[in-house]
Amino acid sequence: MAIGRRTRDALAVIAIALACAGLLASPAFERGRGLSLDALTWLRFETFGNRHDAVTSPAVVIAIDEESYQAAPFKGAPLLTWTGEIGRVLTATLEGGAKAVGFDIVFQTSIEQSEIPLGDSTLGEKTRGFDREFLRALAAAAAGGKVVLGEIFGEPPILPAPGQRIAVRQQQNLRPLNTYTDNDDVVRRHPLTLSAENKTIPSMALELAARATGRSPVIAADGVTLGDYRVPGSVPGTMTLNFAGGAQDIPTYSFADLRACALKGDKDYFRREFAGKVVLVGTVGIEDRRLTSKRFATRAEGARRPRCVLEPREVAKTFARSTIAGVYIHATAVNNLVRQDAAVELSRPAIFAITASLALAAALLARLLRPTLAAAILAALAVLYTAIATALFNQSHVLPIAEPLAAGVLALAATTFYRFMVTDKDRRLLQKSFAYYLAPREIDRMLASRRLPQLGGETREVTVFFSDIEGFSRIAEQMTPEQLMALTNEYLSAMTDVIESHDGYVDKYIGDSVVAVFGAPLDDPDHARSAARAALDCKAKLAELNLMSTAFQGIKVAQRIGINSGAALVGNFGSQRRFNYSVMSDAVNVASRLEGANKFYGTTIIGSHSTVALAGDEFAWRELDTIRVKGREQSLRIYELHGRAAELSAPEHALLAGYAAGLAHWRAGELPQAADCFAQHAADDAPHRLFAERAKAAVEGGPAAWDPVRSLQEK
Template identity: 30%
Template sequence: MLFYLSAHYIHVMPEGKLAKVYNRKLLPWQYVGSLCIVLALLGEMAGFWTLRLMERLEWLSYDLRVQATLIGDKDPSIVLIDLDERSLSEIGQWPWTRHQIAELTTILFEEYGISILGFDIVFAEPEGNLLAQQWGQLRERYPDLPPAPDVESGDAILASALATYPVVMGYYFQSQAGDSDPPSSGALPIPLLVDAEPEIIEAVPWPRPERFTGNLADLQHAALGGGFFDNPFVDADGVFRRVPVVQYWEGALYPNLPTAMIYTLFGQPPVTLKVSEGAGIIQLETIELGGFEIPVDARGGALVPWYGPRGHFTYISAADILFRRTDPRALEGALAIFGASAPGLMDLRSTPVASVYPGPEINASMLAGILHQSYKAEPPYTLAAALLVLGIVGGLSTLLFPRLQAVSIVASSALLAAIHTGLNLWAWQQNWVLPFASGLVLLLLLSLWHLTMNFWRESQQKSWVTDRFGQYVPPELVDEMVHTPESFGLEGEQRDLSVLFSDVRGFTSFSEGIAPTELTNVMNRLLTPITKAIHQHRGTIDKYMGDAVMAFWGAPLADAEHARHSLEGAFAMLQALEEINREFTAEGMKALAMGIGINSGPMNVGNMGSEFRMAYTVMGDNVNLGSRLEGLTKAYGVNIIISEATATAAPDWACRCIDRVRVKGRTTPISIYEPIGIHIELSSETKEWIKRHEKAMNAYAQQQFRQAYDDFSHISHDYPTDNVARLYLERIDHYLAEPPGPHWDGVWTHTEK
């Protein structure tokens, strides 16, 4: 309503040129701000500076695209020989003996007919000869024993198996070595045979590790090849998105495990590097081996071609291989990777498709990507294209948005975002990875910037209207009506609310001893902390009536827990009164008491009044009942009385029913309750007191007055401050003298407010 009046008033008022004035003042700043946003994002995309938030948003957008376009088809030619929990349970904890590893290798090739085996595990230390060790210990005790029998070592047995079959060993590099780290150990495999000039190989910024941990020399030399399984390209959020295809060590290039398996499988053909050169800079684009191309970035890193969630590839437990429980046809001709998925072996990674993902399955994905040529590429020209598109979108938005209305800005941004998303997904299907989040963020920031500036101009106009309408409507309500989308009609609306009435007892006699000039200050000192207690618990002050306060919960902002918040506010009010009383008594004034009544239910709420003055208030029968409950607090000698509706709507609170009554102005009886506190915070003594009270009330309701009298007498003796117990003793005395009769319903009628 107010928006309509405001807009109408602006159009007809003499100051209708106000908008043009604000446009002239703010329009240059609008262009400058928009241009700064465009340049900031272009610079970030071009690499002139790094915005951490943008970096993480790009990672998130990449992960979402991966998850939305997983291939899903299984490749039966790739299997994972899994060192899982079941294998550890059946065969024993890792490491297994080299004899067992040799037996596993032999079974895989001889009985299951696999094509090649890659170890995603490193054998860096020699296996001790257990028999020789035990025999030596026996000879120390029995010197006459002959030397230990000559038994072939486990390492020799495994080396023999490795030399017999096409096996690729795994090892790892370490990017940064500290002073306390040991030197490199073990042996490296033969490096890649690269068909490229040495100066080109040297010019590429490959990962250049500082140390390595390889396999025992006898084992590595027995195998056909080897590949690393570490990843120095893990993103700052700990997620595996790309891995290096090769790493540079002492003038040679060494492949990762999947690449080494393909390299070995095809007879170790020469590897070709496809590079582009411009402005004296060599840019690596592709690594090719055996007719297969792997698109890489400038450092030789490739995006992992994800195929599916964890468990997408075929897993076969190592125990099932050793015990020959697997159908031989399941592995015939397969490319096998032996690795661990057991959590205790720490080979689990965070990836775009799962937060816990086995490392061997990452290698399987890389292997499948080479075979199916499903790698996604980020060639240099894609960045140039993205920069061009971002510049065009930013420039058009900067020129057009300041001249558009809010709806047009939102519609234009949505259209541009849809086009940007469509083009990006089309490129993704072509295996090109383009920056995605930067375009959406640019549109979002430009839209927010221009909408904010438009809102600022409108707010200047609205403030002009607010100042004038404030002469007729309270300014705080005008401000709320201007800044919220809700309708505040004069007719109001019906909501489920909680209303609170409070009254300070004895304030009249309290104020008699105070000079009239000081009474205002005393009232402010009294009402300020009480109001603060209400506001802190989401309450709305309706009005002050002398020393009385009326407040409600659930409007203007909806509150599903209005009953609970009203109880919290009531107890906070009592606590605030205690603090005020300490100040008053220290100053020689009397301490004050307060009665509070709360009721919940449907009430009418809204701007009510006349065309000259409106007030945001609540009305209705349930509001009147709240006022009546406050009046009953004095009769029952309690601080707070609530209705059954409020008690039911706040189940976390423990309440005791203190009576069934008819209040003045209502014929329907109601149950009234005294809130005690939150259930879980009550002491066992308090819970016992409530239980005894309920027992006494049940006896009273059933006209077992003698029993009820005894129960209330004991309560009054044990809890001298329980005014309700004393009231019932007096009431039962009356009923014992004058029994109420068989039609008595247990309801007490109050004739005063």
């Protein structure tokens, strides 16, 4: 069966698309995933503006801003001395109907704790009671569950002053302010929970949203639920922030103006602006600024809500920073939770599927059209896809942008290169070279692997498989030539089917023997594992034939199998007119010796140490012995392939463990102990029985009769 050029090109296009998609959707391109979110935030803002009016924002910010630092009576005074006025504004805000107030600033100490000498005492003693009004405001708010102080988990943790913690009833009203930063130092996700002292604690944002909605969060190992809202998140324990663009999405109030308003006693203002709101108090200036996924969609900042007392300040309209104050991260998280519109990211398999689709489209365009036309159509597809992604993001669903577009460009370039490099190649050389010794199915699979053996031979890592029928001469004596032919053909056909189903290649048949190789001509990085699976399945298939096949005439056939892994020369061997694809190396000879070693140990499948090391822990291997085979001076550790590890029964585990203990005693020269171990299962296991006899003979013969390495001079 010939493979046409179209089929070859189709396979190449698919392979290029999958490779590009795999690369761009892999964790190695994780920054691209974040870039997609950043780009969508910018595109949505520029296309649709913000979905919500700022007046409807569940969260508002009281900003300790530059205006506050410059206003009387705060100018020149450290923030630590502002606590009384902060308490005044806190009380006025809650009396105005705020649902909860969270502090995005941490006062780690109090001026009352100062030990700086002042006169005949200390500054702390002179200012005793300085924070009383602040603490009273905190205590009153805590009594109603309407205040949350921030803390920062870390080594060491950053905590509010002891008096403040007591006032808010300790952990009852303390929540962490930690944020989550991607590996490119951009904040795109926010913690829902954090762990401390084996406890899972809601973050500040989750706690404030819960108090605002009156619903306690349900925290489980697989996520967080707030009321009827299952909070989506691509990173465990976090939510993906759905930032609005610009700088007016979250109402902001200058602390200086609110302090003046509280002194004025304008309760109506506080009711108009804060009733039903979640209030966050934090600094808004040059400190604590973070890059976020709205870094391309920022605008000039400033307190833009109607003022109460102070005159409105002119806000520069030409200066916009790519960073935002940290308090807006928490406010955005609160808004997302209350509005139930956190960004929903796709899983990695879904991202791969989308990326592969666009890469495949690009590869097909490059294969079928001129490069310039293919590039133009791909650009149009990219614009259409980006428009769809932007529209979906307006509904909080995040489609990948960077990964598919980058994969499309890469696939376009790779396929264009393929066209120029492979346009004149077809499959005639492959058919001519391999039709002598490969079935059409094998040629198909070799082409799919996109790697051909070098004509004349090449060195590759392979696993060689030898099998033989035990006592074949005795079986032949009991049957007519026709019956023997039928049995042999059915046996070899069944074994060949099993070997080829595991990507093995049958090199040759030598009478009743089968010589096969795994890892050539087809690439198979798991060639040892494939050979082990084939050996077990051959054993199972033979047991089925013994029960079901009429060709076996009631004769119970047994087989011996040897498998060995190593470097081998594979390729065309023979004359110029007749040749065969085969394998040659010492690895082949060792596999043949291992097949013969089965009759000395009463086993069916023996593998070498190199095969065991490559096959992995899928299988249960029993180390049988250390032997020296004919033709080799170097000793060799051999292992019986007992079965699949997951299928072993408890008695089988005990059998293998007992044998391993006996072998350890034997190699240590502890012969009586070895004899005792092997004798326990000698009645029902041939390797135990063999070693029990050897150990007994060694005990009787003394040290001169003991040799930890057995020489097998027969095959």
